[in-house]
Amino acid sequence: xxxxxxxxxxxxxSGKGGTGKTSLAVHLALAGAARLRTxxxxxxxxxxxxxxxxxxxxRVGRNCPVxxxxxxxxxxxxxxxxxxxxxxxxxxxxxxxxxxxxDQKLCKGCGRCVFLCPENALKERGIVVGQTRLMKSGSLDIxxxxxxxxxxxxxxxxxxxxxxxxxxxxxxxxxxxxxxxxCPATHAVEGADYVVLVAEPTAFSLHDLSAAISLVKGQxxxxxxxxxxxxxxxxxxxxxxxxxxxxxxxxxxxxxKRASSGASGKLWTDDESYxxxxxxxxxxxxxxxETDEGELG
Amino acid sequence: xxxxxxSGKGGAGKTSLAAALAASVxxxxxxxxxxVDAANGAIALHARLRESGPxxxxxxxxxxxxxxxxxxxxxxACRFNAIRTDETRRTYLIAEELCERCGACTDHCPVDxxxxxxxxxxxxxxxxxxxxxxxxxAELVPGEDTSGKLVNQVRRRADTINPGNAIIIVxxxxxxxxxxxxxxxxxxxxxxxxxxxxSGLRDSLRLSELAAGMDKRIIAIINKTGxxxxxxxxxxxxxxxxxxxxxxxxxxxxxxxxxxxxxxxxIDVAGEAGLKAKAAVRAVLEYAQMQMIY
Numbered sequence: 001x002x003x004x005x006x007x008x009x010x011x012x013x014s015g016k017g018g019t020g021k022t023s024l025a026v027h028l029a030l031a032g033a034a035r036l037r038t039x040x041x042x043x044x045x046x047x048x049x050x051x052x053x054x055x056x057x058x059r060v061g062r063n064c065p066v067x068x069x070x071x072x073x074x075x076x077x078x079x080x081x082x083x084x085x086x087x088x089x090x091x092x093x094x095x096x097x098x099x100x101x102x103d104q105k106l107c108k109g110c111g112r113c114v115f116l117c118p119e120n121a122l123k124e125r126g127i128v129v130g131q132t133r134l135m136k137s138g139s140l141d142i143x144x145x146x147x148x149x150x151x152x153x154x155x156x157x158x159x160x161x162x163x164x165x166x167x168x169x170x171x172x173x174x175x176x177x178x179x180x181x182x183c184p185a186t187h188a189v190e191g192a193d194y195v196v197l198v199a200e201p202t203a204f205s206l207h208d209l210s211a212a213i214s215l216v217k218g219q220x221x222x223x224x225x226x227x228x229x230x231x232x233x234x235x236x237x238x239x240x241x242x243x244x245x246x247x248x249x250x251x252x253x254x255x256x257k258r259a260s261s262g263a264s265g266k267l268w269t270d271d272e273s274y275x276x277x278x279x280x281x282x283x284x285x286x287x288x289x290e291t292d293e294g295e296l297g
Numbered sequence: 298x299x300x301x302x303x304s305g306k307g308g309a310g311k312t313s314l315a316a317a318l319a320a321s322v323x324x325x326x327x328x329x330x331x332x333v334d335a336a337n338g339a340i341a342l343h344a345r346l347r348e349s350g351p352x353x354x355x356x357x358x359x360x361x362x363x364x365x366x367x368x369x370x371x372x373x374a375c376r377f378n379a380i381r382t383d384e385t386r387r388t389y390l391i392a393e394e395l396c397e398r399c400g401a402c403t404d405h406c407p408v409d410x411x412x413x414x415x416x417x418x419x420x421x422x423x424x425x426x427x428x429x430x431x432x433x434x435a436e437l438v439p440g441e442d443t444s445g446k447l448v449n450q451v452r453r454r455a456d457t458i459n460p461g462n463a464i465i466i467v468x469x470x471x472x473x474x475x476x477x478x479x480x481x482x483x484x485x486x487x488x489x490x491x492x493x494x495x496s497g498l499r500d501s502l503r504l505s506e507l508a509a510g511m512d513k514r515i516i517a518i519i520n521k522t523g524x525x526x527x528x529x530x531x532x533x534x535x536x537x538x539x540x541x542x543x544x545x546x547x548x549x550x551x552x553x554x555x556x557x558x559x560x561x562x563x564i565d566v567a568g569e570a571g572l573k574a575k576a577a578v579r580a581v582l583e584y585a586q587m588q589m590i591y
Contacts, residue, residue: 015334015335016307016308016335017306017309018306018309018471019307019308046305046471046474046503047305047307047471047496047499047500047503049306049495049499052496052499087400087404089356089400090399108399109376110376110397110401111376111401112399112401112404115401147474149503149507150473150510152445152474152475155397179307179335179472180335181439181440182333182334182437182440182441182443183442184474185334186442187394187395190392190394190395202554202557203337203557204312204337204340204341207336208335208337211334211335211439212439214438214439215439218394218439219394232551232554233554233557256524259524259549260524260525261525263494263495263524263525264494264495264527264528265494
């Protein structure tokens with residue numbers, strides 16, 4: 001028996017978008033909040049939609065800007081040597097004919113150019129790339145990370161939201177992760193005790209689930225699959241899970257009525273059979289974290 | 298003429314619509330599947346692989362444990378908290394999933410224990426579709442972090458293949474981040490696929506704000522209508538308020554899924570949803586033709 005972590009961190013992810021991550025994360029968090037101090041963390045910072053389910057949520061605490069330090073040039077000190085441009089791996093600095101130009105939009109704020117400049121001609125200042133805001137609905141806390149439109153530094157916002165969520169010291173943390181398998185998804189699942197991969201029985205989802213499984217395996221995370229919209233299509237998610245030795249921890253059947261009420265962001269908490277499924281999934285996750293179930297090779 | 302299909306939200310129907318558009322254009326069409334995280338263009342278009350090559354990302358960094366003297370100077374140099382002490386606490390490690398690959402740590406290591414490495418981060422492919430279209434697609438290795446660069450390569454390959462007057466359909470990834478910006482850049486028209494849900498509306502407004510900031514011409518198709526009339530109306534109003542012309546609406550219908558098993562796209566499906574998809578796609582191409590003339 002393993003020690004139960006002080007805060008259980010559940011990440012709800014998927015390769016493909018639109019399989020039902022947000023609706024599952026929202027209801028898992030509500031099920032958690034019925035008994036334990038729970039926070040829902042929206043890490044889909046490019047398209048955060050968890051709060052659409054909670055129009056009556058009230059703001060608690062202040063909105064925190066997510067800022068990072070980017071360089072600016074002091075032209076009088078610059079010798080035009082180009083060491084900064086050579087050091088930058090993000091293409092944010094161009095040095096042509098002794099003239100240095102900085103594109104702050106491309107900068108990830110690593111500070112390397114500032115450190116390497118022999119003339120101390122680069123200084124740093126903070127710029128805002130997004131924000132986190134903390135809301136409350138009943139006993140559930142909801143923390144939303146939101147990247148500014150036009151920015152590309154989603155990972156900075158994700159990390160800021162993770163840090164703020166951890167500082168609140170809840171018993172359960174449910175993360176709504178972004179789609180895909182590249183950096184935003186990688187950062188969002190990092191540090192989770194358990195990853196729930198949401199799939200639907202379609203050919204697209206089958207293909208993308210396979211990539212998502214590789215991602216969590218690569219990070220050595222525990223995971224299980226929830227098949228959402230069960231019966232909507234006939235792609236064989238179950239066989240893929242068997243082949244990859246990943247447990248199917250829930251099957252939620254497709255219902256047109258549910259799709260209709262979900263479209264407007266209505267919660268399904270009155271739907272007893274649905275909430276019972278959610279409770280069972282939560283129990284499976286807790287059990288898996290306490291034992292070795294779902295351990296990937 | 299480049300038309301980029303985007304939505305902000307995942308699962309709105311971008312890939313299926315891009316396939317339907319390509320099928321309507323015909324064999325001269327080039328499709329660039331830029332959702333390199335979740336590349337489904339080849340499935341939607343039933344494509345057969347013609348050629349494929351490796352894609353190498355910029356360097357990643359790893360600590361050579363036998364060289365690390367445990368001085369710890371790398372740790373404060375990393376602004377992404379990617380450097381950790383290992384279990385014995387005598388040496389340091391780089392957590393690859395947090396590393397942004399800036400190389401700052403290498404500037405501070407006195408014994409050169411941190412070494413850069415390059416690895417295959419994906420594959421870039423060209424495929425042929427039964428209807429004659431050419432598909433450029435790529436697949437990122439899960440966990441790699443340079444999807445924007447790979448999208449640029451897909452776009453460049455599509456431009457290289459273009460004899461000059463072809464219509465290029467770009468299938469963008471969800472979100473509004475760097476791979477999306479790479480998919481939108483150079484587009485003559487952005488086709489916004491609005492999932493007829495509250496999330497679909499919110500995400501498409503963020504995407505249209507991004508596209509408008511890039512001075513793009515935006516048109517829309519509303520997908521999965523008929524689930525909630527109030528939302529359908531809200532979206533129609535929002536599109537009018539944003540001056541985004543709506544080319545058509547496609548009702549929610551599980552029948553559209555039937556194209557998965559056959560060499561078909563949405564425009565071949567019988568019934569209301571198929572007909573409306575066909576009409577919407579035709580309206581988009583007529584709009585594109587008008588843009589080419591003027």
